[in-house]
Amino acid sequence: MIVEVKNLVKRYKDVLAVDNVNLNIQEGEIFGLLGPNGAGKTTTINVLTGLSKADGGEIKISGRNLNTHEMEIKQDLGIVPQDIAVFEDLTAYENLCYFARLYRLKGPLLKERVEEALEFTGLTEKKDIYPKKFSGGMKRRLNIACAIMHHPKLIILDEPTVGIDPQSRNHILESIKKLNQLGSTVIYTSHYMEEVDEICTKIAIMDHGRVIAKGTGDELKAFVAVDEKVTAELASVNYTIVDNIKKIRGVKDCSINGKQLVVVSEKHSKNLGSIINAISDTDTEILSLNAEKPTLEGVFLTLTGRKLRD
Amino acid sequence: MGILNISYYTFLKNIRDWKYVALLIIAPLVTIMITGYSTSNIDKHTLTTKKVIAVYIEDKGDISDKFNTLLKSPDVKNAFDIRFESSYNDGYNMVLYGKADTFIYLGKGLSKSFNSSGNSGIKVYSDNSVPAAKLLVEGFENSLNTINAISGIKSKPVIADVPNAVNEVSVQPIGKTPSGLDRWTYLNMLIFLFYGALLGSFGVINGVRKNTLLRFNIAPIGRYSNVTGQFLGNLLTLFLCSAVTIIASRLLFGSNWNGNIVLILLSFLFYSSISISLGMIFGYISRKISLCTVVILCVNVLFVNATNALSPDVGFFKYVNIVSPHNYVYKAITNTVFSGADSKSLASVAALAIEAILLFVLTAAAGRRRTA
Numbered sequence: 025m026i027v028e029v030k031n032l033v034k035r036y037k038d039v040l041a042v043d044n045v046n047l048n049i050q051e052g053e054i055f056g057l058l059g060p061n062g063a064g065k066t067t068t069i070n071v072l073t074g075l076s077k078a079d080g081g082e083i084k085i086s087g088r089n090l091n092t093h094e095m096e097i098k099q100d101l102g103i104v105p106q107d108i109a110v111f112e113d114l115t116a117y118e119n120l121c122y123f124a125r126l127y128r129l130k131g132p133l134l135k136e137r138v139e140e141a142l143e144f145t146g147l148t149e150k151k152d153i154y155p156k157k158f159s160g161g162m163k164r165r166l167n168i169a170c171a172i173m174h175h176p177k178l179i180i181l182d183e184p185t186v187g188i189d190p191q192s193r194n195h196i197l198e199s200i201k202k203l204n205q206l207g208s209t210v211i212y213t214s215h216y217m218e219e220v221d222e223i224c225t226k227i228a229i230m231d232h233g234r235v236i237a238k239g240t241g242d243e244l245k246a247f248v249a250v251d252e253k254v255t256a257e258l259a260s261v262n263y264t265i266v267d268n269i270k271k272i273r274g275v276k277d278c279s280i281n282g283k284q285l286v287v288v289s290e291k292h293s294k295n296l297g298s299i300i301n302a303i304s305d306t307d308t309e310i311l312s313l314n315a316e317k318p319t320l321e322g323v324f325l326t327l328t329g330r331k332l333r334d
Numbered sequence: 335m336g337i338l339n340i341s342y343y344t345f346l347k348n349i350r351d352w353k354y355v356a357l358l359i360i361a362p363l364v365t366i367m368i369t370g371y372s373t374s375n376i377d378k379h380t381l382t383t384k385k386v387i388a389v390y391i392e393d394k395g396d397i398s399d400k401f402n403t404l405l406k407s408p409d410v411k412n413a414f415d416i417r418f419e420s421s422y423n424d425g426y427n428m429v430l431y432g433k434a435d436t437f438i439y440l441g442k443g444l445s446k447s448f449n450s451s452g453n454s455g456i457k458v459y460s461d462n463s464v465p466a467a468k469l470l471v472e473g474f475e476n477s478l479n480t481i482n483a484i485s486g487i488k489s490k491p492v493i494a495d496v497p498n499a500v501n502e503v504s505v506q507p508i509g510k511t512p513s514g515l516d517r518w519t520y521l522n523m524l525i526f527l528f529y530g531a532l533l534g535s536f537g538v539i540n541g542v543r544k545n546t547l548l549r550f551n552i553a554p555i556g557r558y559s560n561v562t563g564q565f566l567g568n569l570l571t572l573f574l575c576s577a578v579t580i581i582a583s584r585l586l587f588g589s590n591w592n593g594n595i596v597l598i599l600l601s602f603l604f605y606s607s608i609s610i611s612l613g614m615i616f617g618y619i620s621r622k623i624s625l626c627t628v629v630i631l632c633v634n635v636l637f638v639n640a641t642n643a644l645s646p647d648v649g650f651f652k653y654v655n656i657v658s659p660h661n662y663v664y665k666a667i668t669n670t671v672f673s674g675a676d677s678k679s680l681a682s683v684a685a686l687a688i689e690a691i692l693l694f695v696l697t698a699a700a701g702r703r704r705t706a
Binding site: 073074075095096098099101103105107108109110111112113114118122123125126127128170 | 336339343346347350351544545546548549550551552553554555
C-alpha cells in the first residue's frame with residue numbers, strides 16, 4: 025500500500041472541506057479522484073502533500089507517517105498543481121534545473137534528468153524558450169516535466185488538463201499512462217469523467233468532502249442501476265418497428281422522434297443484435313447507430329441526484 | 335544547496351527584468367545628473383559665512399565719501415556683510431553684544447583733519463585683536479598714504495604693516511563640505527535603492543499569484559530555505575546596483591566617494607538588506623502589489639525628508655531618524671568622506687547592521703507560514 029488515509033478531516037473555519045475520508049491506494053495504480061468543483065479533491069491533495077495540516081486522521085505514504093517523515097515523503101512525491109507553477113522569466117530548461125535542484129539533483133545526473141523530462145513531455149525543441157511564449161498546452165506539459173525529474177514513486181496530478189486543446193490533452197493522458205508503466209503510482213484528480221474512466225484503474229468519487237463511492241470504473245457502473253440507450257437514425261419511418269422492439273427482452277421503452285429511433289434497455293441486457301434485426305426485418309435502412317453504455321456521469325447522477333458539472 | 339540555488343535563480347530573474355535595472359541604476363543616475371548639477375552652484379554660495387561689519391560715518395568730507403565708495407564695491411560686498419548704522423552707540427553695541435565682528439567709525443571732521451594733518455583717525459572696534467576688517471581699513475589708509483590710528487575696545491591700538499589692497503575671497507575647501515552634486519548623489523541613491531524593496535514585495539506576491547511558491551512548499555527543503563534564498567538573491571541584486579551606481583556617478587559626474595570605501599559599501603549592504611526585508615514583510619502581510627508600492631513610497635518620502643541632508647535633526651524628524659536607514663547611511667558616508675571621522679561612520683554602520691538583522695528575523699518569521 026503506497027497511500028493510506030484514515031479518517032481524514034480538514035476544516036476551513038466553519039466549512040468542513042474533507043469529512044472522514046478513507047483511501048487506500050496500491051502501488052502501481054492510477055487512482056482517480058473524481059468529483060465536482062468544491063468536492064474536496066484539491067484539499068485532500070493539499071493535505072497529502074503537506075501543504076495543509078490535517079485537523080484529524082492519519083496519513084501514511086510508503087508506510088511512513090506524514091507528520092513525522094515529511095521531508096522523506098516529499099522526496100518521493102511529484103506534484104503537478106492545478107495551476108501552472110513555472111517562472112516566466114526563466115527558460116523551460118532553467119525552470120527544470122531550478123526545480124530539480126530542490127530535489128537534490130546535481131551534476132551530470134541533473135542534466136540527464138532534465139533532458140529526459142523535456143523529451144518525455146515533447147519540449148526538447150523549446151527548451152530555450154521562455155514559458156510566457158508557450159501555448160496553454162505547452163505550459164501544462166512543462167508543469168508536468170517539473171514534477172517528474174526526480175523519478176517520484178507517487179505522482180499527484182491535480183486537474184492537469186483544464187483549459188487545453190484536445191491534442192495536448194491526449195499527449196498528457198498518454199504521458200500519465202507511460203509514467204505509470206515506468207513504475208510510478210499516480211493519483212489523478214479531475215472533474216472530466218471521460219478522462220478518469222479512460223486512464224484510471226481505481227476511482228473514488230467525492231462530493232461535499234466525502235468519498236461517496238470507490239472501485240474500478242466497471243464496479244462503479246455496475247454498482248448503480250443505470251439504463252442503456254440505443255439511438256438509430258433511420259432512412260424512413262415505420263411504426264411497426266416500435267411494436268417489434270418493445271417485445272425484445274430487456275427493452276423498457278422505445279420511441280420515434282422524426283427519423284430518430286430511441287430504445288432504452290435495462291443494464292447488461294445485451295440485446296443490440298435483436299434490435300438491429302427487428303429494424304432490418306421491416307426493410308428499413310439504418311443510417312447511423314449509437315449505443316450508449318452507462319457512464320461515470322450517470323453513476324454520479326444516480327448517487328447524488330445532480331450532474332457532475334453542476 | 336537549496337538556499338544558494340534559490341538565491342541564484344532569484345538574482346537571475348531580477349537582472350533579466352529591464353524594469354528593475356531602469357529603476358535601480360538608470361533612474362538614480364539621471365536624477366543625480368539633473369538635481370546634482372542644478373544645485374551645485376547654489377550650494378557653493380550659501381555655504382560661505384560672511385563677517386558682519388557695522389559702520390557709522392559721521393563725517394561728511396571727501397575721505398568719508400571715498401571710504402563709503404570702497405565699502406560698496408563688489409569685492410568688499412562679496413567678502414563682508416556691511417551694516418550701516420545710524421549712530422555711534424548703535425555700531426558700538428553691535429560689537430559689544432556680539433552681533434557684528436567689527437565696528438568701523440568715521441568721526442566728525444575726519445576729512446578736514448586728514449587734509450590738514452595727514453592723520454585719518456578711522457577707528458576700528460573689535461574684541462578680536464586682528465579683525466578681518468582691520469585689513470580693509472589699513473589698506474584704505476595706505477592707499478591714502480597716511481598713518482592710521484586704531485583703537486581696540488579691550489586692547490591697545492594695533493598698528494601693522496599691511497598690504498595696499500583688501501580683497502578677502504571666500505574659498506570652499508575641496509572635499510571637506512558636500513557640494514550639491516555630492517549631496518544629491520547620496521540622496522538619489524538612497525531614494526531609488528529603497529524602491530528595491532519592491533523586489534522583495536513583488537517576489538513574494540508573484541510567488542503566491544503565479545503559484546511558484548507552491549513548488550517550494552512541496553519540495554523537500556526547510557521552511558526557511560525559500561525566504562532566505564529569495565532574500566539573498568534580492569540583496570545581491572540591490573547591492574550590485576548600488577555598487578554600479580557608485581562607480582557610474584564617480585566616473586560620469588565626479589561625485590565624491592573619497593572616504594573609507596569598506597564603510598561606504600557596508601552601509602549600502604545593510605541598507606539594501608533593510609529595504610529588501612521591509613519589502614518582503616509588506617508583501618507577506620498585504621499580498622497586494624498596489625498597497626506595498628504605496629506604503630514603500632510613503633516610508634521612503636518620510637525617511638528621505640528626515641535625513642540631515644534636508645532637515646535639521648530636531649523635533650519629529652529627530653525621532654524618525656532613530657529608525658531611518660536613510661539617515662544612518664547619509665551620516666556614514668558624509669562622516670567618512672568629508673570629516674574623515676571613520677569612528678562616527680562605523681557607529682552609523684553598526685546601527686544599520688542591528689536594524690538589518692532585526693528586520694531579517696521578522697522577514698523569516700513572516701515567510702514561514704504554510705501556503706495552500
